Amino acid sequence: MSVLVNKDSKIIVQGFTGSEGTFHAGQMIEYGTNVVGGVTPGKGGQTHLDKPVFNTVSEAVEKVGADTSILFVPPAFAADAIMEAADAGIKVIIAITEGIPVGDMIKASHYIKDRDCRLIGPNCPGVITPGEAKVGIMPGFVFKKGKVGVVSKSGTLTYEAADQVVKQGLGITTAIGIGGDPIIGTTTKEAVELLINDPETEAVVMIGEIGGQLEAEAARWYKESGSKKPVVGFIAGETAPAGRTMGHAGAIVGGSDDTAQAKKKILNECGIHVVDSPAEIGKKVAEVIG
Amino acid sequence: MNLHEYQGKEILNSFGVEIQRGIVAITPEEAVEAAKKLTEETGTGWHVIKAQVHAGGRGKGGGVKLAKNIQEVKDIAGEIIGMNLVTPQTSAEGKKVHQVLVAEDVYYPGDSEPEEYYMSVLLNRSTGKNMIMYSTEGGMDIETVAEETPHLIFHEEVDPAVGLMPFQARRVAFNLGLSGQAFKQMTKFVTALYKAYVNSDSSLFEINPVLKTSDDKIIAVDAKVTIDDNALFRHKDYAAMRDVREENATEVEAKAVGLSYVDLDGNVGCMVNGAGLAMATMDLIKQAGGEPANFLDVGGTADAERVETAFNLILKDPNVKAILVNIFGGIVRCDRVAQGIVDAYKNIGTIDIPIIVRLQGTNADIAKELIDNSGLDVQSAVQFQEAADKVQEVLS
Numbered sequence: 001m002s003v004l005v006n007k008d009s010k011i012i013v014q015g016f017t018g019s020e021g022t023f024h025a026g027q028m029i030e031y032g033t034n035v036v037g038g039v040t041p042g043k044g045g046q047t048h049l050d051k052p053v054f055n056t057v058s059e060a061v062e063k064v065g066a067d068t069s070i071l072f073v074p075p076a077f078a079a080d081a082i083m084e085a086a087d088a089g090i091k092v093i094i095a096i097t098e099g100i101p102v103g104d105m106i107k108a109s110h111y112i113k114d115r116d117c118r119l120i121g122p123n124c125p126g127v128i129t130p131g132e133a134k135v136g137i138m139p140g141f142v143f144k145k146g147k148v149g150v151v152s153k154s155g156t157l158t159y160e161a162a163d164q165v166v167k168q169g170l171g172i173t174t175a176i177g178i179g180g181d182p183i184i185g186t187t188t189k190e191a192v193e194l195l196i197n198d199p200e201t202e203a204v205v206m207i208g209e210i211g212g213q214l215e216a217e218a219a220r221w222y223k224e225s226g227s228k229k230p231v232v233g234f235i236a237g238e239t240a241p242a243g244r245t246m247g248h249a250g251a252i253v254g255g256s257d258d259t260a261q262a263k264k265k266i267l268n269e270c271g272i273h274v275v276d277s278p279a280e281i282g283k284k285v286a287e288v289i290g
Numbered sequence: 291m292n293l294h295e296y297q298g299k300e301i302l303n304s305f306g307v308e309i310q311r312g313i314v315a316i317t318p319e320e321a322v323e324a325a326k327k328l329t330e331e332t333g334t335g336w337h338v339i340k341a342q343v344h345a346g347g348r349g350k351g352g353g354v355k356l357a358k359n360i361q362e363v364k365d366i367a368g369e370i371i372g373m374n375l376v377t378p379q380t381s382a383e384g385k386k387v388h389q390v391l392v393a394e395d396v397y398y399p400g401d402s403e404p405e406e407y408y409m410s411v412l413l414n415r416s417t418g419k420n421m422i423m424y425s426t427e428g429g430m431d432i433e434t435v436a437e438e439t440p441h442l443i444f445h446e447e448v449d450p451a452v453g454l455m456p457f458q459a460r461r462v463a464f465n466l467g468l469s470g471q472a473f474k475q476m477t478k479f480v481t482a483l484y485k486a487y488v489n490s491d492s493s494l495f496e497i498n499p500v501l502k503t504s505d506d507k508i509i510a511v512d513a514k515v516t517i518d519d520n521a522l523f524r525h526k527d528y529a530a531m532r533d534v535r536e537e538n539a540t541e542v543e544a545k546a547v548g549l550s551y552v553d554l555d556g557n558v559g560c561m562v563n564g565a566g567l568a569m570a571t572m573d574l575i576k577q578a579g580g581e582p583a584n585f586l587d588v589g590g591t592a593d594a595e596r597v598e599t600a601f602n603l604i605l606k607d608p609n610v611k612a613i614l615v616n617i618f619g620g621i622v623r624c625d626r627v628a629q630g631i632v633d634a635y636k637n638i639g640t641i642d643i644p645i646i647v648r649l650q651g652t653n654a655d656i657a658k659e660l661i662d663n664s665g666l667d668v669q670s671a672v673q674f675q676e677a678a679d680k681v682q683e684v685l686s
Contacts, residue, residue, distance in 0.1 A: 103518065236573060260573075
């Protein structure tokens with residue numbers, strides 16, 4: 001088992017023929033991901049990377065049965081593309097695009113709220129179920145199949161954590177990059193919940209950072225759930241100054257409750273195994289999994 | 291992107307928000323002209339001279355003063371322009387004042403007492419909706435109000451589908467204890483303010499104080515406006531308002547070449563790909579006994595040119611005693627980054643502080659070999675912990 005994406009997912013790429021879309025779709029196909037086509041308005045009917053191009057997402061759903069979409073659409077048009085995917089009945093929408101205006105995301109997240117779909121991101125590395133589907137921009141070889149789930153706001157820090165876990169002789173069920181923007185489709189809590197409920201996942205790594213309340217919310221849910229599956233947590237940004245955005249638009253300390261220290265305290269209180277050093281994530285996972 | 295008070299007020303006013311009127315001046319002579327013109331247009335007798343810098347608490351540092359005649363306008367403007375204004379929100383050296391806003395006096399006597407309120411518009415991250423936060427306690431530091439009298443802070447969350455509703459605007463006016471003409475004016479003010487927030491793609495409005503004048507007008511006396519950087523592509527006029535003098539010079543330079551850089555006070559510089567890993571690397575530096583001198587995300591294309599620029603930015607800081615490069619090669623191959631480091635190092639000439647390079651991921655081993663055989667004074671590491679240990683070594 002795995003969550004969100006697997007070998008049967010029928011994936012389309014929005015922004016398929018652009019340079020980012022072309023490069024990463026190529027990498028995904030090479031990995032063995034089931035890419036069934038792509039969408040670029042105005043280029044419908046063409047073939048790209050040996051896959052059909054459609055003008056609209058609904059056409060892709062109709063003709064090739066797409067159920068999952070990954071977006072490499074430029075920031076100015078990305079929120080619209082998310083809404084189009086939701087409207088067409090896509091079930092899992094993964095938005096890689098960085099730099100979408102917050103005002104656009106307020107509208108998009110409101111629009112998709114009551115539709116039967118899940119948005120991952122934006123500003124995220126995507127989702128990978130090793131050996132089955134890489135729906136993102138991560139280096140596939142780092143992720144080996146196994147029993148640990150990963151949830152993270154960051155790209156390279158996800159690779160770092162996965163690499164450490166794999167080097168401990170453990171592997172990954174599914175790694176979910178939820179994104180570093182102020183408004184994201186799937187919260188830390190929702191991603192952790194998916195993995196805790198996945199029978200194949202035996203432990204979860206949860207990587208957060210300064211800003212917002214997502215990690216605290218996830219920790220409280222975990223405690224409530226009474227789950228026996230261990231969760232290892234790391235929060236980046238202990239040394240970040242207040243009031244400054246640290247790369248990710250959402251990574252900014254606004255008050256006393258969204259610092260790394262405050263979050264770690266809550267995680268600890270909720271029974272999560274918190275590591276202070278980012279170099280000890282893998283070791284800690286091996287320790288708690290026994 | 292942060293704006294000056296006068297720029298923020300311009301934007302507010304363009305959406306129908308009533309503001310304290312003013313004219314910006316860069317010399318005392320211009321200030322006098324501005325004052326005369328303002329008296330003609332508004333009938334104001336007194337003027338308020340306000341330093342225009344990106345920092346709150348300007349009044350406390352002597353950056354906001356009342357001038358009761360033209361001579362005082364000239365004297366006060368002369369005093370404030372060019373001063374290093376120190377406020378609770380600036381560093382100890384303060385911020386150089388390049389311009390002042392000459393504003394009308396709005397606290398004139400009349401039928402009722404003037405009243406000050408607080409109002410801000412911002413994103414509520416936990417609900418994904420915008421909200422208006424407001425309080426009867428205007429003119430004060432809102433953090434203090436939140437701590438001492440939290441029941442005096444109110445919120446109005448806005449449904450993205452329909453926007454701010456009239457009943458919500460009325461609730462704001464009721465909660466602020468207004469009636470009659472002032473009540474009506476406040477509902478107009480809030481409605482226009484929210485419209486301005488959404489249409490300008492702002493990420494923060496803070497109006498402190500909002501003033502009810504003695505003749506029941508509602509106006510913005512101050513304006514802190516932050517525009518969403520990601521939305522500037524559709525607001526070229528706002529983008530032109532950027533005042534780089536208010537920003538850290540190194541950060542401006544980094545931004546121009548597409549690097550994400552934040553200047554910090556520590557002694558170990560770092561260069562990392564990815565924001566999360568960059569923050570984690572800063573944390574590791576601290577745990578190794580150092581203090582991070584910066585946040586620097588070189589992004590996905592860490593080629594020789596970018597690496598060289600990044601090195602030069604870090605080396606500008608005389609406090610830097612060591613540099614830690616931490617790259618997790620995914621799509622970007624480590625050997626290419628390593629080559630970039632070697633080339634950049636040679637281009638710069640001598641770098642007389644230790645450099646520790648940790649490369650992990652695609653082709654990490656080839657990269658390590660490349661660094662180790664380069665003959666340069668660069669230490670390489672593959673594991674994250676190894677890099678931290680080396681930082682500790684060079685610091686001690």
